[in-house]
Every structure is written in C-alpha cells, then in structure tokens.
C-alpha cells in the first residue's frame with residue numbers, strides 16, 4: 001500500500017513530503033513486513049530522514065542483509081543471492097547479462113535433479129551390497145551409461161561456470177618480447193590511444209603498464225612490459241624482473257618479435273621462456289622486411305604490423321583462441337557462478353571419474369558406491385542443502401550495500 005504524506009522526525013517536526021510503501025509479509029523482497037520511504041533526493045534531506053529513523057530505533061542494514069533475510073525466508077536460493085551480488089559488481093555488459101541470467105535461480109534445480117539421479121543409483125548399489133543373495137548386482141553397462149550421462153551434464157555446468165568467471169573477472173595478458181619489437185606500440189594500437197611511450201630507443205618501457213580492453217565480451221587486462229635482454233642497466237633490470245612476474249601471473253602471453261630482421265638471441269630467449277604456456281607469437285614490422293617472419297615459419301601465429309587493422313583483428317582472434325579456446329558458451333541460461341560451486345563440481349567430477357574406473361576394472365561394487373557417495377556429498381554444497389553459516393557469510397560479505 002502506497003501512502004503520500006509528510007515525513008516527520010521523532011519530535012513531530014516536518015522534514016519532507018514523500019511516499020511510504022508498506023509491503024506485508026510474505027509479499028515483500030525479504031518475505032517480512034517492509035516499509036519503504038521515497039523522499040526527495042537532496043543529500044541533506046536523506047541524511048535528516050536517516051537520522052530521524054535511527055532516533056526512532058531503526059539501525060543501518062548490514063551488507064547484504066536484505067538478501068540474506070530473503071534467502072532465510074525462502075524467497076530466493078543461494079545462486080540467486082549470488083547473482084544479485086554479481087549484478088551489483090558487474091563491470092561490463094556481458095558480466096551484467098550473465099548475472100541477470102542467474103536471477104531467477106534455477107541452476108539449483110538442475111543440480112538437485114542430477115543429485116537425485118545419483119541417489120537412485122546409490123540405492124540400487126547399496127541394496128546389492130547389503131543383500132547379495134536377494135538382489136542381483138546392477139548391470140554394469142547400464143550403470144556406466146547412467147554415470148556417463150551425469151558426468152557429461154556436470155562437465156557442461158563446469159564449462160559454463162568457467163566462462164562466467166572469465167567474463168566477470170577477465171584475463172590477464174602479458175605483452176612480452178625483446179626491446180624495441182613494438183610491444184608498447186601494440187598496446188597503444190589495441191587501445192586505440194597513445195597510452196604508452198613509444199620510441200626507437202631499445203629499453204624505452206621500464207615499468208609494467210596495464211590497461212583493459214574487451215575481446216569477445218571478456219575484459220582483457222593488457223600488460224605492456226619492459227623488453228627482456230641481458231646486459232641491461234640497474235633500472236632496466238628491475239623492469240625485467242616485473243616482466244617475469246607479469247608473465248607468470250598472466251593467462252596468456254603475446255610474444256612480440258621484430259619480424260623484419262633475422263631473429264636475435266634475445267628473441268630466441270623470449271621464445272624459450274614462453275614455450276610451455278598459452279601464448280600468441282606475433283611477428284611485427286612486416287612492412288620493413290620479413291627475414292624474421294620467414295625464420296619463424298609456422299611458429300608465428302600472426303604476422304603483420306601493429307599499424308595494420310587486419311593484423312590487429314587477427315591478433316584479437318588468436319588471443320581468444322589461446323586464452324579461452326575461441327568461443328565462449330552462451331551464458332543467457334542459468335549457470336554456476338561462485339568459486340565454491342565450481343570447486344564442488346570439480347570434486348564431484350573427480351569422484352565420478354574414479355567411480356567409472358572402478359567399473360572399468362571390475363572392482364567390487366562398494367568401491368564404486370564409495371566414490372558415488374563422495375560425488376553426492378560434493379553436489380550437496382551446490383543445492384544449498386549443505387549451506388552452512390560460513391558459506392552464507394562468504395556470499396553476503398560481497399554485498400557492499402544494504403541490498
């Protein structure tokens with residue numbers, strides 16, 4: 001019920017005119033009786049109304065308190081509460097859209113039905129173990145196909161969930177290479193602005209420079225670094241140390257080499273340094289020559305020049321491929337979002353894989369049952385059936401406002 005009237009303080013003095021909206025339990029956000037005041041927006045008025053409310057015995061809500069009460073009153077599930085926190089924290093349109101897809105909850109229902117399928121299998125196994133004379137062993141081929149079905153669905157949940165994290169948290173990409181190869185020029189070209197100093201003097205960049213762009217909806221933190229070489233002065237050596245750190249923390253490296261000149265020992269060093277991590281090898285400066293690019297041959301993922309649009313487009317594509325396999329699943333459907341949820345799915349998948357191995361090797365049914373029990377327990381964390389106080393605190397601590 002909405003009522004228009006005068007807001008008065010604890011002594012009856014008028015502060016403002018506004019609208020009071022009373023929502024009776026259970027038809028409110030929290031499921032409890034709720035009073036909402038709509039007042040004029042001036043900070044002075046708002047502060048005065050808050051002061052009067054506190055004087056009348058109200059208190060400020062804790063971070064996430066409204067959603068927490070809604071959860072405890074059965075108005076939303078754990079995933080939905082997480083989605084609201086994600087929506088508040090969203091920094092890009094795709095992150096907001098992914099969070100919105102989770103607002104209706106729903107993923108818990110999916111997990112609960114997988115868990116129920118597991119429970120049924122466990123019951124059959126338990127009956128066969130407990131009453132070996134009366135109940136025959138479940139058919140192994142059928143058991144294997146049921147378990148594989150559950151495993152495949154869990155893997156899809158895992159893939160979607162990981163894509164969601166990527167969209168929310170982004171990926172670090174270190175731009176590395178020998179001095180003067182065009183690393184800072186590449187950062188500037190991808191950004192579309194002259195962020196980093198570029199010069200023909202090798203050793204121009206001393207400190208790491210970080211800027212964010214969006215590639216396929218994924219926030220990419222580009223980190224321009226100091227060129228790697230030996231015999232650098234003290235300041236440059238400190239920069240190279242930072243380059244190594246940036247490299248070890250990044251999800252992908254873009255290795256920029258001068259493709260116009262024969263490869264230098266420094267270029268070879270950087271290639272060796274990045275050989276066993278996800279990377280994109282880029283032979284730059286092809287407008288000046290192609291001796292280096294020829295030498296690299298198939299090892300170069302992209303060749304061209306930072307001044308050329310088609311080259312930049314090819315680099316973005318190669319980056320998406322090396323970073324997250326090229327194409328992300330559509331996240332407009334509900335998906336797992338929190339790290340603990342993905343951990344739980346990983347744990348369940350591990351147990352299911354081991355259960356399938358016991359079948360493969362023809363081991364006794366109680367070994368299979370043990371693993372399935374583990375998977376069953378891990379999935380319990382997801383449905384909120386096993387949501388402990390600690391878990392709730394972890395979720396609601398992320399809310400920055402009363403909501």
Ligand SMILES: Nc1nc2c(ncn2[C@@H]2O[C@H](COP(=O)(O)OP(=O)(O)OP(=O)(O)O)[C@@H](O)[C@H]2O)c(=O)[nH]1
Nearest residue numbers: 179180181182183184185199200203204205227305
């Ligand atoms: N012709 C041509 N010149 C380029 C290209 N890319 C970069 N350069 C030039 O190469 C020089 C070095 O570029 P930077 O971007 O400063 O190189 P860097 O790798 O950041 O170098 P350090 O910071 O010293 O490690 C500059 O003079 C750029 O203008 C290119 O594709 N073609």
Ligand SMILES: [Mg+2]
Nearest residue numbers: 183184204205
């Ligand atoms: Mg530079």
